[in-house]
Amino acid sequence: MKIALAQLNYTIGDFDSNRKKIVECIDSAKSQSAQLIVFAEQAISGAPAYDLLNKVSFLDLCEETLRDIASHCENISVLIGLPVQCSNKTISVAALIENKKIKRYIGKKTIRSRDESSYLSPSKGCEYIKIAGKKVAVVVGEDIHTEQEYGEYADLIINLCNSPYSRGIIEKRYDFYRQLAFMTGKSIVFVNNVGAQTDIVYDGSSGIINSRGEAVTLLKSFSEDFRIIELDADHEPVRLPEQNKTVNVYHAIKLGLQDYFAKNGFKTACLGLSGGIDSAVVVSLAAEALGPENVRVLLMPSQFSSDHSVEDARALAENLGIEYQVVPINETFAALTTTLGPVFGELPFDVTEENMQSRIRGMMMMAISNKFGNILLATSNKSEIAVGYGTLYGDTVGALSIIGDLYKSEVYDLARYINRDRQIIPVSTIVKAPSAELRLEQKDSDSLxxxxxxxxxxxxxxxxxxxxxxxxxxxxxxxxxxxxxxxxxxSEFKRYQSCPTLRLSTCTLRINRRLPLTNKYGY
Amino acid sequence: MKIALAQLNYTIGDFDSNRKKIVECIDSAKSQSAQLIVFAEQAISGAPAYDLLNKVSFLDLCEETLRDIASHCENISVLIGLPVQCSNKTISVAALIENKKIKRYIGKKTIRSRDESSYLSPSKGCEYIKIAGKKVAVVVGEDIHTEQEYGEYADLIINLCNSPYSRGIIEKRYDFYRQLAFMTGKSIVFVNNVGAQTDIVYDGSSGIINSRGEAVTLLKSFSEDFRIIELDADHEPVRLPEQNKTVNVYHAIKLGLQDYFAKNGFKTACLGLSGGIDSAVVVSLAAEALGPENVRVLLMPSQFSSDHSVEDARALAENLGIEYQVVPINETFAALTTTLGPVFGELPFDVTEENMQSRIRGMMMMAISNKFGNILLATSNKSEIAVGYGTLYGDTVGALSIIGDLYKSEVYDLARYINRDRQIIPVSTIVKAPSAELRLEQKDSDSLxxxxxxxxxxxxxxxxxxxxxxxxxxxxxxxxxxxxxxxxxxSEFKRYQSCPTLRLSTCTLRINRRLPLTNKYGY
CATH class of the missing domain: 1.10.10 (Arc Repressor Mutant, subunit A)
Incomplete structure (x- = not known):
């Protein structure tokens, strides 16, 4: 059987553009005489669509698009994912198209993701169909992890999935499919989504594993890909590519940034540069993903900023070739302090004044964002966010956080990777002791x-x-x-109000970890 | 059968205090020779506990507390709710205690709430047990809405529930139980939680409906209550109390505020008074719930603030007897504008400068909160939040929003109710046209x-x-x-970062309505 794998980057609810991409691949597969083409789970709608999954008009458009796609499918079978309504519930299915007809739906049983559990209902799970003379077990999404009794019934297992990137997932996923193939003695075809939807990055990494657990073909990670394979031919096994977590995170962030901007129609970004490692990494990634001409930064020193911080920030901006302006916060801080003087009386400088500085900076960046339409990127890392070492409405502000799911040590790893060819981030930014510089000679290690x-x-x-x-x-x-x-x-209350954060781990704060704010138990 | 209904206000994870309350009621029921006492769903743990429901140590404490409670139960049967682990999943059960022994668990099948769907798994649902010679159908939570085949098996239906307040729910719930009793020909006992857990307010309103659909007894709404009833005696039916939505919302907010402060160990609140209706209603409710001595306000006029706004705010603070200070934002605004001057160049005054004013106020309120430990109350209403007519990190800041789930018209209803005995909120605040006063002669109706x-x-x-x-x-x-x-x-992106908001409707923004930020479909 000649089979095509289409690993595409969809946009949620953009039925026209999703359909166009899908039909192009079908045409290409037909022209190369493929008998079957497989797309990812919820390809037609894009995912996760949350409440849209329970809008009748949204589901109607999904089915309408499917019918339109079916009309292009002479001489080829298609397996493609979409959400459908089924007795007042919404289920995620693989639709089988044969001879331009929608033949059947195979539904998903296992709903484990928090992005789906309130929006999708479980269906029956894996079903067996005959395609081009082969008995095929069609498995949607996570059912592949729970429905492992393929016994005699199938020659081939096809998994339409929707598996987001997280640290280490690519190698784990390959391992899982290889083991499954080996255990069941069946070939496995798996097609994943690729591309980012706000905070979720699908990494693609689709492929085919033969019944000996060897990779027959592997599609790219972090970009669209399309492959046609004669399943029954003898293939030299493909070596599994080595995975480097830092490099993968780098590509995940780049894709996440690019899709967030492209799919939302945004063009330019802004952020504040402190001279520290976090904003240095964020601006470097932004310049790489969006182009240096589309990134604007402010340096907002205070009386507590060290000279080297300002110098490092300046050097970084110049290394990247991005526009920067220096806007000290002293005057605004002084005005605010004076105005609040009668309220504060003789009370000493404390965390209030530290937060005020951070909030003035947040306010300035939001003003830039409002005035020029730059999208503000947040710069907090996961270590800081976890311990609440950040100012709510201050340095945590932004439309998107791209390193908020990376621990500080991972941010350093990224910094070194960014500097792999030439020094972009000044070495002094990497080697100096981290400091918020909100009071005299402050170091993060004073309190952490x-x-x-x-x-x-x-x-x-x-x-x-x-x-x-x-x-x-x-x-x-x-x-x-x-x-x-x-x-x-x-600090759970701070995370309750955090901005969307690219998910790069299996436990993104706020998303995968949710505790009641009123709670005497602790944890 | 003599039955006791215990409608208590639990705190999530506060096992000691929950247990004490529970045991006190058991002792009281025993001393009055009750044969059965019924508590609400998840009484032992408090709800919703989110991720804690999947912590083994948390579940262990639930069962330990249950065992401790059982040791007090000589001569009385107990039905009490808690979460338990069951083959690696967590289910919500009613535990039956008899003769100081934990006899069995009856699990919940229907998991519809978004607060539970990622944390609880479905169990078997309604079961029949014999208590004091009666056949009792024990139903946990929402199963009461889905499992309605009680046939011959039961003399009595007991529903342990966990039903939060929302606009109109109390009368709907009474109607539902009356209809169910009438249809099944069985008496129904229902015991609900009461009290608030951050943004959720359980209203209580437990009761007993006889097989003719008449109320035998009704417990209070919005406060703890305890009742012992001889089920088999002839009772004069109780009239269903008339429900007034504004009054109910008032009590829900008061309970929500009081519990948020009490259960988190907070004492004092702060907010900014603009002279408008929203902050006027919030401060009045805060003064009522927490005491005027525990509320501090700032008046933060700008050049665009009308004299009457400042006067109205001042009059309101004086009517309530709360501390207020006037802190103009002009100087800070001027400093900020001057500093950003070189960046903004000749660009005209626009929404940027409007937002800057709002953010300066937000920053000042956060400074007060940081300096004095006052908990900042947000003042946006649901109409504004829905259309994004509010400044992110500006007037939307706060630790808790108490009117964020009320449409503007409902805020006016509340204002009139607050003034029911004497004029607290100045009439001019109620009658004037709403304005954000962020530019000259601005009115909300200019753009809405x-x-x-x-x-x-x-x-x-x-x-x-x-x-x-x-x-x-x-x-x-x-x-x-x-x-x-x-x-x-x-404006979905603004709501993504909103603060916890007391839920007063069935569609609280952010909680019950969640759309992908990257989304071409619209809605």
Whole structure:
């Protein structure tokens, strides 16, 4: 059987453009005599569509688009994903098109993702169909992880999926399919979405694994791809490409940024450069993804900013060739302090004044965004966000956070990767001790454990769900562990108001981790 | 059978205090020879506990607390709700305690709430047990709406529930139970939670309906209550209390505010008074709920503030007897404008400068909050939030929004109710045309349809899910409808970052209505 795999970048609800892409691939597959073409789960609608999945008019358009696609399908069978209404519930199905007719729907049973559990209902799961003489088990989405009894019934397993990127997922997914192929003794075809939808990045990485668990073909990660393969031919096995987490994260962010801008019709970005590592990484990624001419930055020093911070920020902007302006916050800070003087009386400088500086900067960046239409990129990292070491409505403001799901140590990894060919981010930005510079000689390490310790504790707490005791037993200092736990717990309210954050881990804060704000238990 | 109904205000994860309350009621029921006492769904844990429902240590504490409670239950049967782990999934159950033993769990099948669907798994649903010689159908939560085949098996239906307040729910719930009793010919006992957990307010309103659909007893709405009834005695039917939506909303907000503060250990609130209706209603409710001595306000006039606004705000603060200070924003605005001058060049005053004023006020209120530990109350209403007529990080800032789920017209209703005995909110605040006062002679109606029209369109769009065509066909101006629809769609990103908002409707923005930010479909 000659089979085509179409790994495309869809836009939610953009039925015209999704259909066009789909039909082009069908035409191309037909012209090369493919007997079957496979698309991803919810290809027609784009995903995750949330409440749109329960709008009748949205679902009607999905089916209308499917019928239109079917009308192009002479001499080829098609498996394509879409949401459909089924006795007042919405299910995610693979539609089978044969001879220009929509023959049947195979529904998804397993709804595990929080992006789907309130919007989709479970259906029957895997079904067996005959295509071009072969018995095919059609499996939608995560059912591939739960429905593993393919026994005698199938010659081939086809999985239409919708699996977002997260740290380490690509290698894990390959491993899973290889193991499944090996265990079942069946070939497996898997077609994933690619492209970003606000905070979710689908990485693609579709492919075919033969019944010996060897890769027959692998499609690209992080970009569209299309492949036609004669399944029954003898193929030299393809080597699984080596995965580098930093490089993958880099591509995921780039794709995430580009799609967020392109799909929303945005062109230019802005952010504040502090001279620190976080904004340095964000601006470098933005310049790479959007072009340096589309990025505008402000340097907003205060009396507490060190000279080297301003110099580093300036050097970075010049290395990238982006427009920058220096706008000190001192005068606004002074005016605000004077105005609030009668209210504050003789109370000493404290975290209030630190937050005021951060909020003035946030306000300035929003003013730039409002005045010029630049989309503001947030610059907080996951370590900071986790412990609440950031000012709500201050440095956390933005339309999109691209490093908010990366621990500080991962931000450093990215910085080094960005500098792989030439020095873009000044070395001094990378080597100096992190500081918010909101009071005299402040260092992050004054109030937090060093970042390597902090990140290790956070990783165990957040990604691995370990208890305080487990982390302490692993050799961490008890005081540090309790401190970090408490900081994370008491800053939940800040994350409740966080901006959309590119998801790069399996436990993105706010999205995959949700605690009641009123809660005496802790965690 | 003598049955006790315990309608209590629990705190999530506060096992000690929840247990104490529960045991007190059990003791009281025993001392009055009740044979059965019924508590609400998830009474032991408090709800909604989100991710805590999948923490083993949290579930262990739930069961430990249950065992401790059971040890107090000589000579009485108990039905009480808690979450339990069941083959690696968490289900919501009613535990039956008899003779100090935990006899069985009856699980919940229907998981419809978005607060539960990612955290709880469906169980078997309604089961029949024998208590004090009676056959009892025990139904947890929403199963009461889906499992209506009680046939011959039951003498009595008991529903442990967890039903939050929303506009009109109390009368609907009574109607539902009366109809169910009438249809099945069984008596129904229903025990609901009462009290607020951050943004959710459980209204209580538990009761017993006899098999003729008459109320035998009704517990209070919006406060704890405890009742013992001899089920088999002849009771004079109780009249269903008349429900007034404004009064109910008033009580819901008061309870929401009080519990948010009490359960989080907060004492004092702050907000900005503009002289407009929204902040006037919020401060009046805060003064009523927390005491005027615990509320601090700032008046933050600009060059565009009218004299009457400042006067109205001052009069209001004085009527309430709360501390206020006048802090003009002009100097800070001037400093900010001067600093940004070189960046903005000759570009004219636009929405940027309007937003800057709003953000300076937000920043000042956050400074007060940081300096004095006052919890900032947001003042936006649902109409504004829906159309994005509010400044992100400006007037939308806060720790809790108490009127963010009320349309502007409902805010006026509340204002009139607040003034029911004496004039608290100045009449001029109620009668003047709404204005953000961010530029010269601005009125909300310059850019929005009048609020009665706006609210009617929004209500149809949001609460009733009507399409543009349906609303136009109902007699609304096409241009208005399209304008409102577009404003709602393009401001989704602001709501993504909104603060926790007391839920007072069945379609609270952000919570019950979630659209992809990247989305070409519209709605």
């Amino acid at each position: 454990p060093p970042y390597d310790i902090l990140d290790a504790i956070l990783y165990r707490m957040i990604e691995e769900g370990q208890s305080r005791e487990e982390i302490i037993n692993a050799g961490f200092n008890e005081k540090d562990v309790y401190k970090v736990y408490n900081l994370v717990l008491k | 349809p009048p609020y009665d029209i706006l609210d009617a369109i929004l209500y149809r769009m949001i609460e009733e899910g009507q399409s543009r065509e349906e609303i136009i066909n109902a007699g609304f101006n096409e241009k208005d409808v399209y304008k409102v629809y577009n404003l709602v769609l393009k």
